[in-house]
Amino acid sequence: MEFNPLIPIWLQVETDIKLNMIRGTIAPGSKLPGGRDLALQYTINPNTAARVYQELEKEGLCQTRRGLGTFATDEPEKIRQVREDMAKNAIARFMAELKDLGYTKEEAITLLIETEDANHA
Amino acid sequence: MLESKDLVKNYGSKSAVNHVSLTLQPGHIYAILGPNGSGKTTWMKMVTGLVRPTSGTILFEGSPIGIDSRRHIAYMSTEPYFYTFMSIHDVGQYYADFFEDFSMTRYADLMQQMDLDLKLKVKTLSSGMMAKLKVGVTLARDARLYLLDEPFNGIDLLARDAIRKTILEAAQPEKALLLSSHLVEEMESIADTAIFLSEGKLIEMRDLEEMRTQDGISMTERYREIYGKTED
Amino acid sequence: MRKLMKYEFRKTLPIKLLLLGITAILQVLFLMGLLFNRDNLTGLSAVLLTITAIVGIMLIGIQSIVILHRDINTRQSYMLFMTPNSNYKILGSKYLENGLSLILGSAFFYLLGFLDIVLLMKHNGELDQLWRMFSQLLTSINQELTIDASSIGLALLLSISNWIQFVSTAYFADIVATALLTNHKHNGLLAFVLFVLISILFIYLQELLPHTIAIRSRMLLQSVLALILSFFMYLVSCRLMDRSLSV
Known part of the structure; x- marks a missing residue:
């Protein structure tokens, strides 16, 4: 994975893991790689890897059980929530860009629908 | 784990290391940065015991560095240094003879990963192969402190990825690694603390993620900020 | 120590x-x-x-000096000085390896020479007579000058001791020069100058030994003095390395 060095690395890895959870690549309730294995997988610093799990746990997306490891959440509601949050972020970014170009909200939505319809025709 | 207190090394009137005080803690991977001549190599050599300080002290786990500290500190220099009559296997044997923490099996493993035949003679190696050998033999030691001076120099892209992974494999909570490299970007994701030196002085020591969060800049950008000449 | 000597031996192998x-x-x-x-x-x-x-024998001694020079002045120094060995052990292993090589080498050549002379004399009867005449001549000059096992042994001892002193002086001069001059380029010259100066000093010291005693005793004393001076230089070299040597 290519990292943007301007943004905290733990955040980028956390996002990637969230995406995998949403896509189902990481099955709900499945065992996540240990901190060191995560570090090797993404080629990141082990402390950064530990931070990733800390943050995921704060958001309730994973749980560390002593002696057993870290497990992805098995609550579909949590994953749906994350999916929605990420979608909302994407929308916010989209709207900000279009507003920057001078589009109003209505114009932006109309353009969106037109473009998507044309792409799928 | 390692503390350099007011460390100075003068060569005549020039000060290669100018009152550097810093502490390395276990469980971290440090990137030591600065242009050529900023004192990185001299500092590392003093910690290893290859260069005698002009003044100041260096403590490893509380005691002044000496024969004992060399048992637990693994240093890799930028320049090649093996005896020319040796083969790659002989280099490993030498390390095995003098370093208790050296693992021949790990060494053989690493040599295989890097595509280096144990029977090759050191004097026939290309600079790329020599660079890989140096890194490999150093990381085959189970040391407490690793000092790697330019571990990525002369190594192709794919091998650099492999070496980054090997460095991460060596990183443990009770160990510390210190790397220096001109390829600052290569260390962004694996280092957690940056040490900036300039003209022998310590400029700053920063936690990288904290720097990204608070200042929104990368280690590479900070490097440019510190050392770049601003155009008027 | 054995491990250090293993590698010192390996370094000297080609010439041997x-x-x-x-x-x-x-x-x-x-x-x-x-x-x-x-x-x-x-x-x-x-x-x-x-x-x-x-x-x-000269080459064995000189090679040892060249190897030390390389081991403290080039990047190869990292090999030795990164290891958890004291300078006493590092330098000591070189002394031992060189000392043993000089002793064994000299003994080998003396022995070979002796055997060859015996063979020659047995082969050529006239030589035997010549030899006796030569021995008698020597004895008539000075009763001490007999050629027998002990005098040959002493000659061997003296030559080995002198070589050991030669090498020790060179080691010492090189170490002093390297410790003093941080720029590794010109210390060969300084080392050479120091070597000459110290050698002159030692010749003077040898001259101080009494002249009036028997030749054999004098040879023995000279050997002992040479060995003592060598050991002294070893100790000072180690102290100097501990305090000021940067490679």
């Missing part, structure tokens, strides 16, 4: 093998000369063997 090879060839030629009564061949190989012996 070369010497051994040349000696073997010349020895075979010598024997062939005796066997086939080719006096020219015997004479020539005998002379060459003598030269090989003298030059050989």
